[in-house]
Amino acid sequence: MQQPQTDIIREEFMIPSDTDGIELFVRNKRLASLATFTPERTLLFVAGSTYPASTSFDLPLDGVSWMDHLARRGFDVYLVDIRGYGRSTKPAEMAGPPLDHAPVVRTPVAVADVGAAVSFIRKRRGLDRINLMGWSWGTTIMARYTSDHPDHVAKLILIAPQWLRTTPSAADAGGTLGAYRIVDRTAARARWLNGVPEDKRTAILPDAWFETWAEATFAQSELRPDRLRAPNGTVQDSRDYWASGKPIYDPAEITVPVLIVHGDLDRDCPIDMAQAVFARLSSAPTRSWIEIRDATHSLFLETGRWQAFDAVDGFLAAGSR
Known part of the structure; x- marks a missing residue:
């Protein structure tokens, strides 16, 4: 399906995963005039453990989404919803009561879904590599894919990276985990603004x-209009790995340029996580970090988002590897 939006072309696809019956939603945006595709100007987004990429990175705020911004700068930009999220197929285990099944969509499954999207883009455009950007759990997905497939990645951007955890996960309510959890709209706002001073809340996140x-x-x-299902695989991974001192990937195995973007009010993935990842990027040819003041875990959906946009623009424009 192709839909023009002023000077931007939007295309949407359902692509096959590595699992029969599971398809992945992929969206592409680019200038209508774009005719030449290169690794340096091609990028794929993936989101975190609770919400889909399709309503995170292509959400028009003040008339422009992050996808729109990059498309207007001449990028061929994509997003993928991991299975179980957004418009991608939900695993069969998510159809019944949650405690009937173990947590679904664990990190290796999500990495394979990203792999399917990367292969789709590379084949479509005839490219060997593309840029990857992940947020929260998405940083683990993208970093693991990059360490496993360095020849397929040009640059890596990590927004609020996960790492070993010494504080409880905001996504983990405790108790027995089923296939999925229910997320409430009101609780989502409270989690978003956790730790933000009362007098800054509206300035950071307008109603x-x-x-x-x-x-x-x-x-x-x-479950419209105020509840959704989110797979619990990432919560189980947090218990088994991040909260147990066992990293899911080794940053030292990443051999492409890396940018970390982090908000100083992030309580989901506090600054010590970003510091730990940054310190371990010993094989990256370049590593950069921007810390954004008065920004939370969802910094690119807040009024300070242009600082993140500008940082990523500069990183992607810098000399290629």
Whole structure:
């Protein structure tokens, strides 16, 4: 399906995964005039453990999404919803009561889904490599894919990276984990603004911006209008790995340029996680970090988002590897 948006072309695809019956939603945006495709100007987004990429990176706020911004700068930009999220197929285990099945969509499954999307893009454009950007759990997915397939990645961007955890995960309510968990719209706002001083909350996240995001995100749920299902695989991974001192990937195995972007008010993935990842990027030819003041875990959906946009623009424009 192709839909023009002013000077931007939007195309949407359902691509096969490595599992029969599971298809992945992929969106592409680019300038209508773009005719030459290169690794340096091709990028794939993936989101975190609770919400889909399709309502995170292509959400128009003040008339422009991050995908729009990159497309208008001449990028061929994509996003993929991991299975179980957004518009991708939900595993059969998510159809019944959650405790009937073990947690679904663990990190290796998500890495394979990213691999399917990368292969789709590379084949479509005839490219050997592309740029990858992940947020939260998405940083683990993208970093693991990069360490496993360095020849397929040009540059890596990590927004609020996960690492070993010494504090409870905001996504883990404790108790026995089933296949999925229920996320409530009201609780989503409280989690977003956790730790933000009361006098800064509206300045960081205007009410209208939250409602725009919530309407888009919860509208995709079969539990509309104020609840959605999120796979619990990432929560089980947090217990088994991040909270148990066992990293899911080794940053030292990443051999491409890396940028970390982090908000100083992030309580989901505090600054010590970003510091730990940055310190271990010993094989990356370049490593950069930007810390954004008065920004949370969802910094690119807040009023300070242009600082993240500008940092990524500069990183992608820097000399290729």
